Amino acid sequence: MIRGLYTAASGMMAQVIRQETIGNNLANSDTVGFKQDLTLLQTGMERDVVRIPQKRLQQRNLIGSLDLGVLVNQQHTSFAQGPLQETGQALDLAIAGNGFFTVETPEGIRYTRNGAFNLDAERFLVTAEGYRVLGILGPVQLPEGEVQITPQGQILVDGQVIDTLRLVDFADLNQLQKVGSGLWTTEQEEIAFNGQVQQGYLEGANVQPAEEMARMVAVLRLYETNQRVLQAHDQLTGKIVNEIGT
Amino acid sequence: MLRGISNAASALKAQQLKLDITANNVANLNSTAFKKKEVQFKDLLYQDIAKRGNAVLPGTEKPVTAGTGTAMSAIRTDTRDGLLQTTGRELDFAIIGPGYFCVLMPDGTEAYTRAGEFQRDREGYLVTPQGYRVQFPQLPAEEQELRISEDGIITATTPTGEVTILGQVMLAYFNNPAGLVHLGGNLYAASPASGAPQIAQPGPHTRIKQFALESANVDLVSEMTNMILSQRNFSLNARALQTLDEMLQTANNIRR
Numbered sequence: 001m002i003r004g005l006y007t008a009a010s011g012m013m014a015q016v017i018r019q020e021t022i023g024n025n026l027a028n029s030d031t032v033g034f035k036q037d038l039t040l041l042q043t044g045m046e047r048d049v050v051r052i053p054q055k056r057l058q059q060r061n062l063i064g065s066l067d068l069g070v071l072v073n074q075q076h077t078s079f080a081q082g083p084l085q086e087t088g089q090a091l092d093l094a095i096a097g098n099g100f101f102t103v104e105t106p107e108g109i110r111y112t113r114n115g116a117f118n119l120d121a122e123r124f125l126v127t128a129e130g131y132r133v134l135g136i137l138g139p140v141q142l143p144e145g146e147v148q149i150t151p152q153g154q155i156l157v158d159g160q161v162i163d164t165l166r167l168v169d170f171a172d173l174n175q176l177q178k179v180g181s182g183l184w185t186t187e188q189e190e191i192a193f194n195g196q197v198q199q200g201y202l203e204g205a206n207v208q209p210a211e212e213m214a215r216m217v218a219v220l221r222l223y224e225t226n227q228r229v230l231q232a233h234d235q236l237t238g239k240i241v242n243e244i245g246t
Numbered sequence: 247m248l249r250g251i252s253n254a255a256s257a258l259k260a261q262q263l264k265l266d267i268t269a270n271n272v273a274n275l276n277s278t279a280f281k282k283k284e285v286q287f288k289d290l291l292y293q294d295i296a297k298r299g300n301a302v303l304p305g306t307e308k309p310v311t312a313g314t315g316t317a318m319s320a321i322r323t324d325t326r327d328g329l330l331q332t333t334g335r336e337l338d339f340a341i342i343g344p345g346y347f348c349v350l351m352p353d354g355t356e357a358y359t360r361a362g363e364f365q366r367d368r369e370g371y372l373v374t375p376q377g378y379r380v381q382f383p384q385l386p387a388e389e390q391e392l393r394i395s396e397d398g399i400i401t402a403t404t405p406t407g408e409v410t411i412l413g414q415v416m417l418a419y420f421n422n423p424a425g426l427v428h429l430g431g432n433l434y435a436a437s438p439a440s441g442a443p444q445i446a447q448p449g450p451h452t453r454i455k456q457f458a459l460e461s462a463n464v465d466l467v468s469e470m471t472n473m474i475l476s477q478r479n480f481s482l483n484a485r486a487l488q489t490l491d492e493m494l495q496t497a498n499n500i501r502r
Contacts, residue, residue: 010301012497013300013301014301015493016250016493017295017300017312019250019486019489019490019493020249020250020253020312020313021312021313022486023250023253023254023257023315023483023486023490024253024289024312024313024314024315025313026254026257026479026482026483026486027253027254027256027257027260027313027315027316027483027486028257028287028289028313028315028316029479029482030260030261030264030287030316030475030476030479031287031288031289031316032286032287034289037313042303044301044303045301069301070301071301071302071303072295072300072301072302072303072310073303073306073310074303074306074308074310075310075311075312088326089324089326114288116286116320116322118320118322118422118424118425119421119422119424120421120422120425120439120441121421121422121425121438121439121440121441121442122421122441123421123422123441128286128288128319128320128322129288129319144451145451175307175308177292177308177309177311178289178292178311178313179291179292180288180289180290180291180292180313180314181288181289181290181319182288182289209478209482212482213482213485216485216486216489219489219493220489220492220493223493223496224496227496227497227499227500230500231500234500234501
């Protein structure tokens with residue numbers, strides 16, 4: 001009886017986490033290069049239900065199993081392509097297809113899909129946070145002139161090849177860990193990039209507002225349902241306490 | 247639960263800021279050489295939710311994290327040239343390509359501007375509409391015709407046809423003009439982000455044009471689109487906030 005109370009509560013708590021994720025997706029629906037998350041749930045706290053035989057207490061007589069709640073399995077990031085938005089700025093880059101830009105942060109190398117780059121005071125190519133963007137030869141420093149970036153990431157200034165952007169991809173995108181500011185980290189080996197860089201474009205967030213709204217409705221109702229279940233347990237317990245034996 | 251509320255609140259704040267920037271761009275549609283601004287957002291840190299006491303499947307390969315909303319990462323200045331507007335006024339100058347006119351501020355510091363709507367002061371110096379002196383050679387008497395070549399050489403022609411070369415206009419160049427600090431009144435100041443000014447003649451990428459002004463580089467259509475987007479984004483996040491509110495209410499009603 002009381003077990004059920006906690007099962008319903010775990011259901012409510014899981015919906016809160018789902019709502020937090022939806023809220024974070026919606027909050028970042030205007031963040032360049034953002035990839036939406038999906039909270040995956042799983043039945044959890046599985047227990048065997050055992051009938052206790054009358055004679056031989058040592059023998060386990062299995063009836064079946066009972067799940068006593070729900071657990072968060074993982075935050076699954078969807079790496080689906082976001083919409084490419086034209087900005088016309090020479091240092092705005094978007095990746096069409098899979099792959100990441102590589103940036104140098106004080107914590108080490110990080111990967112990003114946010115290609116809204118600028119120049120710093122020393123003409124290094126930097127992200128909005130000021131982290132330097134890496135090319136094959138190291139941080140990219142641009143001389144004055146007209147910048148052109150080819151779909152393969154080659155950087156040309158006034159027709160002269162300067163460097164090639166260090167564009168990478170990974171075998172298992174599920175292993176990538178978000179660290180905020182549009183950056184990812186992973187221990188995996190980098191593999192060859194086969195996307196395309198589009199100059200003068202930015203990749204918008206791949207959040208689908210309609211999908212998130214639908215999910216939000218489901219979350220709210222599931223939360224209420226679990227609350228009802230909890231209340232039913234409460235009422236049942238109330239009846240036992242107050243009505244049986246009066 | 248309260249995490250989700252602050253996620254939504256961060257987005258409401260962010261969209262409000264975006265709307266402010268859009269409003270400022272539209273308001274400066276007719277400001278000479280105004281450079282439009284654009285706000286960029288980022289996602290914030292991700293928290294390990296198992297550490298926050300949530301029920302998470304044990305032994306997952308990577309920590310299960312939840313995002314903490316959004317924040318502004320940068321307000322970018324679009325330093326692209328605005329359209330040229332021919333005014334026919336002798337003391338109107340526009341810069342095509344990178345570069346800034348240098349202006350001496352009353353406190354002795356230097357400011358930079360691309361709005362070349364200058365006037366002549368009592369002593370024959372060029373001044374900005376605020377009355378700050380532009381780094382420009384002293385001009386001769388009024389009746390002489392003033393001409394400036396595309397590479398910045400100033401000449402004066404008397405009514406009798408005598409030509410004198412007055413000097414050369416030098417412009418300030420920056421490694422990162424988007425990093426200049428906006429002082430208002432079309433004036434900018436150098437900052438650590440922009441780098442120190444490099445004073446040079448109008449170079450291979452830059453030309454000066456007399457009798458013209460640079461208009462604002464604001465594009466009304468994209469500003470309107472941005473406004474609609476912020477408005478919709480705002481309502482979307484307000485809805486997320488409302489849903490959380492209803493969930494809290496449901497939790498409050500467990501025991502009546």
